[in-house]
Amino acid sequence: MAVEAPPVPQASASVAPDRRPHPAAVPPRGDFVAWKVSIALLIAVGIAATGLHVLLRNQSWWFVVVLVVAVVLGAAALTRALSPHLLLPPVAGAFALLGVVTLLFAPVPAVLGVVPTFDTLDAFGTLFLEANDSIHRQAVPATPDQSIVFVLCIGIGAIALLCDIVAIALRLPALVGVPLVIILAVPAVTARNITDPFVFALAAAAYLFVLVAGTPHRQPGLAVGVAAASIVGALVLPLALPGIDGTIRNAQPGPSAGVNPVLSLGDDLRRSSERNVLEYATDSGEAHYLRLVTLERFTGKEWAPTETDLDTDNTVEDFGPVPGLSADVQREAESTVVEVGNLSSRWLPVPYPPRVITGLDRTWYWEPRGLSVESHESTARGQSYQVESLLIQPTPQQLLAAGTTVRPELEPYLDLPEDLPAVISDAALGVAESAGSNYEKALALQEYFRSETFRYSEDAPVEGEYDGTGMDVLATFLEVRAGYCIHFASAMAVMARSLDIPARVVVGFLPGKLSMRGGETSFSVTTHDLHSWPELYFEGVGWVQFEPTPGRGELGDYADVSVAGVPEPIPPDGSAPGATPVPTPASSPDGTPEAGTDDSGTGAPEASRQGTPWFGLIVIGTILLSLIPALVRAAQRWRLSARLASGDASAIDAWTDTLRTAVDLRLPVASTQTPREAAGRMGGGPALERLLHAVEAEGYAATTNIDSRELAGDLRSARTTLAAAAEPLTRAIATVYPPSLWRNIAHPLTTAQSAHDGASTRN
């Protein structure tokens, strides 16, 4: 066994017992250079923070965070250089964190810009609330607005402070891995992209650097081993767990902004029972669908909005032209006053097509394709505004006149995956093959879905991932013929595309219920009115809304086959290819209002149930990983007790374990001490005396009559005595994080050669 030559100043002299400093009582010195560890921590935390880049859009936040971390660690290091007190540096670091965050984010109400006042704390509270909102409403990658950077600075600054305490004050640098893994795990928990492996490797390297800088003259092997195991564990655990697929992840609750914001929005609304979302009143007294966002891209797995940066010229004071609307189409001006209640959405509910919106708080922008209104700074919550919009009233003739013309710039709205299941396009052909114009085809599709063969059901009897809008889900939906609004909307849009009709899916609210308030007519929209529907494009008219979901919403005149002039669609061919008979006749084709609670149809409750244990498993896994040292130590003891009881273990084994306990409790024992000296350092006691007597007889006498079986009790009571004499914090660390796993204290069976090596090492 290689014997490490301990440094002279730290080693204990047998006849000069006061030479070895008690590690917990004396400030770091000698080979443990605190400022080197501080620098290593700055690098490690900085690199770990880089891992968040997958979540955020603009990377300038990183410099702010690193500045804060540098200030915190620097303040602690400076205090450490000036004062030998153990507690002062972390306190200084905490004050530095508070000061720098105040200076950066709320300097105005603070004294001299850095000393926080009560107003500053209020400002912090507001920032926290805004960050919460912002995180909820933004998709990944999110724009790091001020509130998000604030939370990042506070969180990562606090983690840096924790690292400083753990690595320098407590001298347990290996534990730094836990806070680092917390930072690294954030992307893995919240986004579909697992942490950037490159960043992970860099962070692991930085962590090893911390270990090397922070563990002089200890046995780094085991430390590095446990650290590597923790890192690998943290990396592999999320992969090994179910639900890594984005579909479920998107529907997971919590502050995650899924890739598809619509689904997380629906999830937001679904979490509570029915409650009012908004109230609106119109000049005409008519109710309208209110649109939130347009889903234009069909990837095959889901419908998703086109993520593009907002054009800051597109302010809500002046909307652009309504896409595709020609002057021939009859229209009326409409004015709608909307008061939004508790709706955490970055899209504003507005009737289509809006022309001017006034009264909004913060800046909102429109996007030109779907005229949906979006903000990166605010949410719809609490907004009160007036929308000037148009009521478009196309005639069936105009729609018929559109024929089958599709202009080239609309071809993106015909995009379908190559591997679209044939059952979908076959069904579309079967329904609308005989129809002439796109309009007739659209009506045929709508009536196909609204016919009695389809059933509205929120708990459609399908397995697995029936929550999404992907084409596999749609194929299943067409077979089962039961589903929610999102299935109807996306199925109709996909089938329309397969028939060369430009189509997209819209998420928004049903018109809601009429309510009289103060003698004025208004409409009340609740969480149960969340809805989705398809929009199809007709040349000369533009985007026209359809309603394929049975029993939901209302049809425009142009889409209602019972209205005179609207062409009667060809009755759907019940034997459409791939369409199987309905499993159970739809006795109640339209879902009752109660049953329609979750008509946004992502089925997220199930996803939540799957997502929560996934998150829980991460937490449990991390806890288990951090418990490994304690478990290893407990196993060592348990095994030794068993061996002592069976007579397999000697007094030397018992003594070695007692020394380990002493190391755990940070008592100054070392392999260069004789057992008697070590016992003196440990403080004595009758049980320890008996153990000492036994180990001296076992180790140095010619014969011994010690029965090691009698030592088990002494071992236990010696351990109890030692633990009782220790500080509570030391005792807790000894239990959870026994340093004896890291420090080599075993009495080596040295040879003269190794002692010689030890001597030469010092030369």
Add this chain to the structure above:
Amino acid sequence: MSGIPREVDEDLAEPETKRTIMLSALEFRGLGGQIIDSIERVIDGKRHAVELALTVLLAEGHLLIEDVPGVGKTMLARALARSVNCSVSRIQFTPDLLPSDITGVSVYNQAVRDFEFKPGPIFANLVIGDEINRASPKTQSALLESMEEGQVTVDGVTYPLAAPFAVMATQNPVEMEGTYPLPEAQRDRFMVRISMGYPDAAAELAMLRQRESSSPLDRLQPVVTTQQLLAMIRTVRAVFVSRSVERYAVAITQATRHDHDLRLGASPRATLQLVRAAKARAALDGREFVLPDDIDALAVSVLAHRLIPSSRLSGGADGVHSGSLADVVLRILAATPVPLGSAGSV
């Protein structure tokens, strides 16, 4: 120069080599305690030096007491000698002392018409060599040879020395005037060098009271017989030394040979004497086996006077920096891992 003690003849005529009596650990400790108590009646507050002196006697080594005049060096040696009922001779070393003044001379006896050996003061159980560094090197080496050999050869005839035989030499620090410092080869013959040091105020005050009337040395009575002393020595020889402890001792002396602060490390004889002294200490402690603690406790006393500091430590001077050499030994002890293994294991 003192005359030949009366007891010498009796002791020489009655060799104890046939006896194989062994003492139990308890008996041994009891006797050792009595000797120490007896000496402490004369030497106040120097228990460590007293124990070391007894340890050396029991380990069949020789003792070098180094200190300034008047701190009780000779008193210690004499008190020890008196307490164990041994023959004692005392040699005052002076620059004109001749080797034959120590070993004895052959003189022509007119009556028997032959040369007759007149034994010198070396023929005693305990030989006190006062101020050994005042004699010329030639005389010093005559003493030291007999210390090592255990016998004296005069005019071609070899005379065995008494058993037990121990030399307790005192010397003044080399800085004092008119001294010949012992060469390192001769310092190596001494098992232990101790330094008495000044007594503390209380001890000095007590000493004043005691010496008012008469010398306390006169009141000392032997507490063990020569036979008992020989049995103690035999018991010490039988003390068990485990392989671990042997390895520990070797590791320490090896380390002195590679230390950058030392020009000359400890000799293999030093290792041998370290272990022997440790055996005596273990026996005095009532143990039948040696602990690493015994080695630790004796290492400075056994090793320090054999080491020669490097120029780095001593600044080039050839003086004995006992303080700094002791520090070097302590540093080596602090850096040497203590082996722990079952007695039989290698």
